[in-house]
Amino acid sequence: MAEYPGGVRADGLPAALSDPGRVAAVRATGLMDTGPEEVFDDLASLAARITGAGRAFVTLVDADRSFWKACIGVDLTGLADRQGPLSESYCPFVVGSGKRFVVEDAAADPRTAHHPATAPMHIGAWAGQPLLDADGHVLGTLCVIGDDPRAWSPADLTTLATLARSVSSEINLRQALTASRAAHRRSADLAHTLQAGLLPDALRTVAGLEAAASYLPASRRERTDIEVGGDFYDLFPTHGDNWAAVMGDVCGKGVKAAQLSSMARHTIRADATSTASPAALLRRLHDAMTAQRADRFLTCAYTAFHFTPRGAAGTLALGGHPTPLIRRADGTVEQVGEPGTVLGVLPEPDLHLTDVPFTLAAGDLLLLYTDGAIEARPRPGTDPKDAGAVFGEDDLARALADTHTLDAATTIAHLAAVLDAWHSGWSSDDTALLALRIAPDGPDR
Known part of the structure; x- marks a missing residue:
């Protein structure tokens, strides 16, 4: 059983999944159970192209399920098809740790070899980066999936981190735009943080x-x-x-x-x-x-x-x-x-x-x-x-x-x-x- 900083629930999944503040933050995005949008599809598509992965997903995760706001490389149109139980997702690894999760050979890695998602989803390799709100809550992941085992290069992981910040900023900007004038100013700051993320530190x-x-x-x-x-x-x-x-x-x-x-x-x-x-x-x-x-x-x-x-x-x-x-x-x-x-x-x-x-x-x-x-x-x-x-x-x-x-x-x-x-x-x-x-x-x- 994997160990997580906040412990685990009775079902063996990370307790962080049920954290009230995090769940409220996911709900506040307004993105759960909503249709595809070009901006999220574009960023997921860019992640797939640059890394050479066959599939890429922008996923929101509440206490019970994962919802694919964007899914590249799979043909899923109905909202009911774009979600699944957390027990059949790798996203809890990211939410539970709050950090990037990388697997180069899912069938051989002891963390994922017997995971319910590995065989049905034909996961050969997986890399996911947390999506964060302005307060640091993990809302979900931006992940890429390879059909076969592969090594993720440092450039792949840097790209994934940069694009995850882009997705996070887009989500945060949307929330800020509906708030007060002060929140709007914070949104502008987030936008420029995204710009800075595209420049070398x-x-x-x-x-x-x-x-x-x-x-x-x-x-x-x-x-x-x-x-x-x-x-x-x-x-x-x-x-x-x-x-x-x-x-x-x-x-x-x-x-x-x-x-x-x-x-x-x-x-x-x-x-x-x-x-x-x-x-x-x-x-x-x-x-x-x-x-x-x-x-x-x-x-x-x-x-x-x-x-x-x-x-x-x-x-x-x-x-x-x-x-x-x-x-x-x-x-x-x-x-x-x-x-x-x-x-x-x-x-x-x-x-x-x-x-x-x-x-x-x-x-x-x-x-x-x-x-x-x-x-x-x-x-x-x-x-x-x-x-x-x-x-x-x-x-x-x-x-x-x-x-x-x-x-x-x-x-x-x-x-x-x-x-x-x-x-x-x-x-x-x-x-x-x-x-x-x-x-x-x-x-x-």
Whole structure:
């Protein structure tokens, strides 16, 4: 019998299933015994596609049964068919522990070998992540199921955790939208927490390289809906002493924008080891978007680089993205990259994506940014002569030049402060900044 922190019920299932606060939280979602919805189906489908699992489920769990709000890979339409007793579900493992539950060979794992669901549901492998409400109650799970035994990679489990946070945030946002003005503000915070979940918690530490980034969400005062942006960035190793940095911006807001952002980031990481050409990688991302029939486009800047005795050498490609800037060690600022085609819109033959080489010497800094950094406007109600003023590319270049000799983190902080002063805390678009600076004494390689 499995052991759980809260003990077990008379039927051997976790006592946490019957916790009154948890059961009330599940009921408060309003999702039990409701029909399919596109947002939950989309997130479950994304989990199945990225992990390569045949089935994926968004499941709500009360004290007696599990209900599949979304079920991908099985043909179940009637509500009566989308639920079952908890004794025939793996979800109690997640609810009982409050943690992720992973099985790679269900028939051989002693926890599941004799479970009533293993054989009837043809479970070869199972991975589930808890869905949480704002107070930490486990509402159910986002899980993926393989027909055959398989190993779940760290990337699979990270994807599942990210998408589970997306499902949780969607549920929490719905509840918050029906509450008071204060609850609405909390919902906005949850939306931006989802955005943060799609960004790395911290940039990788790379010897001889300073790296810093910031994400500044839009803060329009008149906004009344819950918006999740699609800006994303990443810094990661590809192979050997080769590295990649990426900055992207998905058109639009909401769960679908965040969903596409997550797909783009994972696609880039997956393909980065198999091509040295940034332009070829962006073309693959475009193909993945069109295959998925994404209903929006994204812009992207991708650079692959490696260290040299004098600094770093790399190649950059732009898919409709603002042109990055290089601040040389002597304080001069220059653009790098050739403008390209936005991804996910035009047919393959019309794509224009070009690899542009660049070098960084000791003390040089590369700045990637989204268009929020070059389209900032003053807060409405300011002096009429300034109302249409836009903080443009030249303004950003001058602000970057003013950071001469500053390290990457201080440079990002300075640019963020300059933008904040320009729009007085009223940013009309999300803004992401990523700075990579070769250490002043060289890469030490």
